[in-house]
Amino acid sequence: MRLLIDLDNTLVDRDAAFRAWVRSTVRGSGGDDDDGIAALLAADDHGYGDRAEVVRALRDATGLTDEDAILRDRVMTEHVELIRCYPGVVEALRRLREGGVHIAVVSNGTGRQQRAKIARAGLTGLLDGIVLSEEVGVAKPDPRIFAAACAGTEDGEQIWMIGDNPRADVLGARDAGLPAIWVSHGRGWPSDHGARPTTVESTTAALELIAAQFTS
Ligand SMILES: [Mg+2]
Structure with missing residues (x-):
């Protein structure tokens, strides 16, 4: 078989890992923004959402100013540690x-x-x-x-x-x-x-x- x-x-x-990473990243940036966290998770759409939209939501929730490519790489890789x-x-x-x-x-x-x-x-x-x-x-x-x-x-x-x-x-x-x-x-x-x-x-x-x- x-x-x-x-x-x-x-x-x-995967969703638990991504959620945990989103929470720690938003709070680690000094944000305590449940709406920002919710918007990020909505943009992610269980991993099926457009990564450019996820990067945009990450900026909105955290105020991070790194280049798109750097934030995209963080979105793709950092939650993997929590899988x-x-x-x-x-x-x-x-x-x-x-x-x-x-x-x-x-x-x-x-x-x-x-x-x-x-x-x-x-x-x-x-x-x-x-x-x-x-x-x-x-x-x-x-x-x-x-x-x-x-x-x-x-x-x-x-x-x-x-x-x-x-x-x-x-x-x-x-x-x-x-x-x-x-x-x-x-x-x-x-x-x-x-x-x-x-x-x-x-x-x-x-x-x-x-x-x-x-x-x-
Ligand atoms: Mg699946």
């Missing part, structure tokens, strides 16, 4: 891997940033593959990135995708002909995204479903 799994807000709590896996994820991955499941991360982002997150979260030795949009040249939901992650699978081998993003992870996998488990984090399935996939609230619950599939 091969498991394809998203990184940000699936394996690692952690969700509780129980490392142990669950280890058990699956010991049971013979091939595990590959499929993530949109740059090699530098995503590989730093993987290392920081302690995932390096737990993955058989790392498939990143910058390195493959196509991003989720493009089915070609899923095809790249499926390279080398044997005939009849089961393949599953787990992710938190309805469009990138679930519809992308669906278009590539793969079954997906959606990690909802308590959200509702968007009504304009077709049939609701297998849904769980947490990544550890998704990994338990995979373990049950694998051993059944």
Whole structure:
């Protein structure tokens, strides 16, 4: 069995890391501006927002006057130090891997940033593959990135995708002909995204479903 799994807000709590960095950066600049923090988080849009807008919001919230390129680099890199896996994820991955499941991360982002997150979260030795949009040249939901992650699978081998993003992870996998488990984090399935996939609230619950599939 091969498991394809998203990184940000699936394996690692990227939003918690970014939120913590935003708070400490705004307060460290002398600001105590909850509106500025809220505007920054809104501009970030869980990592999907335009980075230029995030830099603008960072300036507004902190009064920082560095060049755009420097602030953009801070936005991209500093929260990576705070990246952690969700509780129980490392142990669950280890058990699956010991049971013979091939595990590959499929993530949109740059090699530098995503590989730093993987290392920081302690995932390096737990993955058989790392498939990143910058390195493959196509991003989720493009089915070609899923095809790249499926390279080398044997005939009849089961393949599953787990992710938190309805469009990138679930519809992308669906278009590539793969079954997906959606990690909802308590959200509702968007009504304009077709049939609701297998849904769980947490990544550890998704990994338990995979373990049950694998051993059944
Ligand atoms: Mg994600």
